[in-house]
Amino acid sequence: xxxxxxxxxxxxxxxxVDAVIAALAARFGNRLVTSQAVREQHANTVTWIDxxxxxxxxxxxxxxxxxxxxxxxxxxxxxxxAFGTGTSLEGQIxxxxxxxxxxxxxMNRVLAVxxxxxxxxxxxxxxxxxxxxxxxxxxxxxxxxxxADASLGxxxxxxxSGTNAVRYGTMxxxxxxxxxxxxxGEVMSTARRAKKTASGYDLTHLMVGSEGTLGVITELTLRLxxxxxxxxxxxxxxxxVEAACNATILTIQSGIPVARIELLDALQVRACNLYSKxxxxxxxxxxxxxxxxxxxxxxxxxxxxxxxxxLGGGPFDWATRAEDRSRLWQARHDAYWADRxxxxxxxxxxxxxxxxxxxxxxxVTETQRDIAATRLLAPILGHVGDGNFHLSLMVDLADxxxxxxxxxxxxxxxxxALAMDGxxxxxxxxxxxxxxxxxxEHGEPALAAMRAIKRALDPLDIMNPGKIVSL
Amino acid sequence: xxxxxxxxxxxxxxxxVDAVIAALAARFGNRLVTSQAVREQHANTVTWIDxxxxxxxxxxxxxxxxxxxxxxxxxxxxxxxAFGTGTSLEGQIxxxxxxxxxxxxxMNRVLAVxxxxxxxxxxxxxxxxxxxxxxxxxxxxxxxxxxADASLGxxxxxxxSGTNAVRYGTMxxxxxxxxxxxxxGEVMSTARRAKKTASGYDLTHLMVGSEGTLGVITELTLRLxxxxxxxxxxxxxxxxVEAACNATILTIQSGIPVARIELLDALQVRACNLYSKxxxxxxxxxxxxxxxxxxxxxxxxxxxxxxxxxLGGGPFDWATRAEDRSRLWQARHDAYWADRxxxxxxxxxxxxxxxxxxxxxxxVTETQRDIAATRLLAPILGHVGDGNFHLSLMVDLADxxxxxxxxxxxxxxxxxALAMDGxxxxxxxxxxxxxxxxxxEHGEPALAAMRAIKRALDPLDIMNPGKIVSL
Numbered sequence: 001x002x003x004x005x006x007x008x009x010x011x012x013x014x015x016x017v018d019a020v021i022a023a024l025a026a027r028f029g030n031r032l033v034t035s036q037a038v039r040e041q042h043a044n045t046v047t048w049i050d051x052x053x054x055x056x057x058x059x060x061x062x063x064x065x066x067x068x069x070x071x072x073x074x075x076x077x078x079x080x081x082a083f084g085t086g087t088s089l090e091g092q093i094x095x096x097x098x099x100x101x102x103x104x105x106x107m108n109r110v111l112a113v114x115x116x117x118x119x120x121x122x123x124x125x126x127x128x129x130x131x132x133x134x135x136x137x138x139x140x141x142x143x144x145x146x147x148a149d150a151s152l153g154x155x156x157x158x159x160x161s162g163t164n165a166v167r168y169g170t171m172x173x174x175x176x177x178x179x180x181x182x183x184x185g186e187v188m189s190t191a192r193r194a195k196k197t198a199s200g201y202d203l204t205h206l207m208v209g210s211e212g213t214l215g216v217i218t219e220l221t222l223r224l225x226x227x228x229x230x231x232x233x234x235x236x237x238x239x240x241v242e243a244a245c246n247a248t249i250l251t252i253q254s255g256i257p258v259a260r261i262e263l264l265d266a267l268q269v270r271a272c273n274l275y276s277k278x279x280x281x282x283x284x285x286x287x288x289x290x291x292x293x294x295x296x297x298x299x300x301x302x303x304x305x306x307x308x309x310x311l312g313g314g315p316f317d318w319a320t321r322a323e324d325r326s327r328l329w330q331a332r333h334d335a336y337w338a339d340r341x342x343x344x345x346x347x348x349x350x351x352x353x354x355x356x357x358x359x360x361x362x363x364v365t366e367t368q369r370d371i372a373a374t375r376l377l378a379p380i381l382g383h384v385g386d387g388n389f390h391l392s393l394m395v396d397l398a399d400x401x402x403x404x405x406x407x408x409x410x411x412x413x414x415x416x417a418l419a420m421d422g423x424x425x426x427x428x429x430x431x432x433x434x435x436x437x438x439x440x441e442h443g444e445p446a447l448a449a450m451r452a453i454k455r456a457l458d459p460l461d462i463m464n465p466g467k468i469v470s471l
Numbered sequence: 472x473x474x475x476x477x478x479x480x481x482x483x484x485x486x487x488v489d490a491v492i493a494a495l496a497a498r499f500g501n502r503l504v505t506s507q508a509v510r511e512q513h514a515n516t517v518t519w520i521d522x523x524x525x526x527x528x529x530x531x532x533x534x535x536x537x538x539x540x541x542x543x544x545x546x547x548x549x550x551x552x553a554f555g556t557g558t559s560l561e562g563q564i565x566x567x568x569x570x571x572x573x574x575x576x577x578m579n580r581v582l583a584v585x586x587x588x589x590x591x592x593x594x595x596x597x598x599x600x601x602x603x604x605x606x607x608x609x610x611x612x613x614x615x616x617x618x619a620d621a622s623l624g625x626x627x628x629x630x631x632s633g634t635n636a637v638r639y640g641t642m643x644x645x646x647x648x649x650x651x652x653x654x655x656g657e658v659m660s661t662a663r664r665a666k667k668t669a670s671g672y673d674l675t676h677l678m679v680g681s682e683g684t685l686g687v688i689t690e691l692t693l694r695l696x697x698x699x700x701x702x703x704x705x706x707x708x709x710x711x712v713e714a715a716c717n718a719t720i721l722t723i724q725s726g727i728p729v730a731r732i733e734l735l736d737a738l739q740v741r742a743c744n745l746y747s748k749x750x751x752x753x754x755x756x757x758x759x760x761x762x763x764x765x766x767x768x769x770x771x772x773x774x775x776x777x778x779x780x781x782l783g784g785g786p787f788d789w790a791t792r793a794e795d796r797s798r799l800w801q802a803r804h805d806a807y808w809a810d811r812x813x814x815x816x817x818x819x820x821x822x823x824x825x826x827x828x829x830x831x832x833x834x835v836t837e838t839q840r841d842i843a844a845t846r847l848l849a850p851i852l853g854h855v856g857d858g859n860f861h862l863s864l865m866v867d868l869a870d871x872x873x874x875x876x877x878x879x880x881x882x883x884x885x886x887x888a889l890a891m892d893g894x895x896x897x898x899x900x901x902x903x904x905x906x907x908x909x910x911x912e913h914g915e916p917a918l919a920a921m922r923a924i925k926r927a928l929d930p931l932d933i934m935n936p937g938k939i940v941s942l
Binding site: 114115116117118119139158159160161165170172173182186187188189190191192193194195196197198199200201202203205206208209210214225226228229249252253254255257292293295296299303352354355356357358386387388417418421422423424425426427428429430434437438441442443444445446447448449450452453454455456457468469 | 663671677681726770828895897900916
């Protein structure tokens with residue numbers, strides 16, 4: 001991606017930014033950084049979206065400090081952009097109008113674990129792996145697993161999910177409450193620790209997925225799950241993507257509480273074989289995992305095996321040994337790197353549509369035909385229990401014609417998903433990259449409602465402006 | 472409750488209402504009703520909250536008609552109050568400022584069932600029993616079961632739940648998308664049928680639980696569940712409420728996917744014995760249900776039995792025969808009538824606090840002591856897997872001293888729950904009855920955010936005004 005300094009601003013804006021930077025430097029000393037390298041690291045670096053660095057990066061250590069920063073920025077109408085690990089895929093952390101990036105690196109404490117209540121309270125900079133490391137000896141875990149070791153604050157802001165969502169839900173199902181610094185500098189608690197509530201508007205869900213455009217998350221209360229007594233994992237080849245999708249539908253419909261059910265197309269299997277030294281047959285494949293008691297995972301595995309057989313798939317090899325399981329899921333999580341190795345030097349561009357599961361086979365197979373017709377290299381990976389699948393478009397960004405073809409392909413993919421009552425993004429969020437699809441997906445009344453909410457909570461448009469909706 | 476005609480309005484308001492009624496009568500003929508009896512039926516009739524009837528009731532048959540009605544009302548600033556079955560418990564359907572009640576009796580069609588996708592699309596007047604009747608032969612069901620056979624539109628508006636919530640979640644977890652007529656008369660679709668999405672602000676969850684104050688729901692897309700292959704139910708006595716609560720905590724923590732786990736205190740058991748001709752020992756009791764395969768429900772039941780024994784409870788009698796199960800759950804669902812039979816002539820006043828489950832035993836036992844000290848008759852029933860419990864305060868409304876004691880008791884109960892990081896309402900909603908607790912529960916910044924959202928989406932304050940937040 002290209003580096004683009006903030007262009008959408010006037011002389012007055014520049015003076016306002018300088019004043020805020022001076023005030024922040026006086027207050028935060030060397031926790032305020034303006035070097036070019038650090039600024040660029042705090043903007044988009046992972047897609048074909050331009051890198052639009054903030055004017056400065058500050059490292060707050062407490063909610064009160066975030067309030068101070070937001071108040072300073074609000075007084076001068078300078079944008080505020082929250083930053084976790086920088087792994088978002090749609091330009092969510094870019095600063096198209098400049099502004100101050102708040103890096104939550106130093107707010108990474110687990111504040112409380114309530115194992116009896118299956119919840120914990122954490123700061124937004126805690127990453128998912130760090131959290132699970134700290135939870136492990138209490139018999140509980142946090143199930144949401146996007147590819148990257150993202151920060152939980154960023155994961156909540158993006159409403160992300162991952163391979164476990166079919167069983168455990170997405171961030172929307174696993175955030176109980178948030179502490180949020182609003183555009184006016186006030187701190188709002190969205191809810192309490194009670195597991196359910198019917199008390200007023202659902203501010204928690206309004207904030208989850210709002211990508212920092214309505215406020216900055218400074219504390220999260222997360223729902224935890226008990227570590228299952230037994231886990232079995234396995235792989236199952238299918239004669240076609242369609243058969244694999246149909247096996248998925250039957251599995252879900254039969255009420256088998258599958259914990260993970262991931263589709264890899266033949267090309268993705270080949271990439272994983274090459275990169276992770278596996279020897280899987282190069283055909284459409286489901287990777288599965290079952291959680292439960294010993295008896296239950298055995299029963300689930302057997303029932304899935306029967307479904308696979310009925311649909312011409314199999315054999316379904318399953319294992320309960322931890323090392324076998326980790327090897328498999330490591331390969332799945334390394335798919336991004338495997339795809340990059342398929343075509344060294346190319347940029348991996350991730351797509352993210354999600355459709356009703358009954359339309360999944362059709363959507364995937366039409367998309368495969370489109371890939372072939374468009375002459376693109378694009379392995380497919382899907383969280384198919386949810387109807388969500390990704391393509392890694394391996395694009396040579398120096399080849400204008402290929403970039404053009406890839407962009408047109410993405411437009412067709414989104415249109416195809418919307419025509420099937422689907423969404424342009426199952427889990428990556430809107431950021432800058434998907435704003436253009438929202439009108440087609442939601443219609444003008446819903447988009448107008450989103451803008452009205454944005455204006456109501458951020459009348460000066462300083463919270464991560466230029467993302468999700470434009471005022 | 473007393474009958475109170477709208478008092479908070481001026482001469483101008485009265486003329487506006489008359490104009491709207493005349494226009495509605497011209498447009499809808501005998502589907503517009505202004506008789507006193509019908510108006511009173513469309514206001515609160517089930518608690519000690521006053522009955523505040525609307526000025527007229529209209530029976531729309533389509534989303535477009537709802538748009539017409541809302542536009543007429545908006546032009547004259549006349550309140551719009553959505554009405555399902557009238558079973559809400561906090562005055563949600565009252566018309567303190569007068570206005571037009573929209574009764575969804577005639578919008579009761581199941582529009583589509585997508586069994587493969589485990590979803591359906593319905594009109595808001597469909598009731599939960601009607602829906603399950605229509606779904607049964609397709610192997611799917613809708614799990615949310617408040618006591619009453621409420622309309623699904625009302626259930627979504629109130630964010631209700633019931634006995635199955637511990638396994639299947641509340642309405643917030645089971646509404647995929649809504650069609651909503653906004654205060655400006657536009658129709659908004661909050662989401663599509665894809666099972667997950669990260670596309671923009673979560674308008675679905677904003678509308679669920681907003682009690683008609685942000686818009687009127689005219690269509691719902693609901694998530695369905697597969698009918699379990701096997702079900703077992705049972706009852707288990709415990710030496711104390713505390714032991715029953717601790718058994719609940721251990722059950723949840725052990726990852727037993729219990730479908731229902733309901734606490735009845737000794738008084739509630741006595742009421743059920745008398746009313747439903749049961750012969751249960753009159754001591755604290757858990758009613759349970761397990762869903763799964765034959766092997767899995769047997770395993771779950773046995774594991775629960777072990778937990779109960781460890782805590783001095785039991786014996787745990789469980790049955791898989793449908794007739795035994797229905798008898799049990801019928802008794803549970805008849806608890807309201809059983810409580811009324813305990814003290815004929817008294818009004819049953821339902822409370823609804825919810826606390827983190829680790830605090831549940833303490834909250835219930837302190838509450839029992841308070842009941843005794845306050846000399847009230849109040850059986851306890853709890854959806855204890857969620858930390859949510861109800862008291863049926865059986866109050867003689869003619870006895871001023873008793874009413875006063877009961878009201879003070881409710882204040883203490885709510886304060887107790889809030890002090891334990893709980894909520895004033897787990898599933899009944901805010902309506903008029905709980906508005907006074909929101910500041911203590913949410914704090915001023917969250918309440919200000921709710922008001923800002925209300926103003927943004929309903930600037931004229933015509934959508935069910937005087938509920939949840941006051942502008």
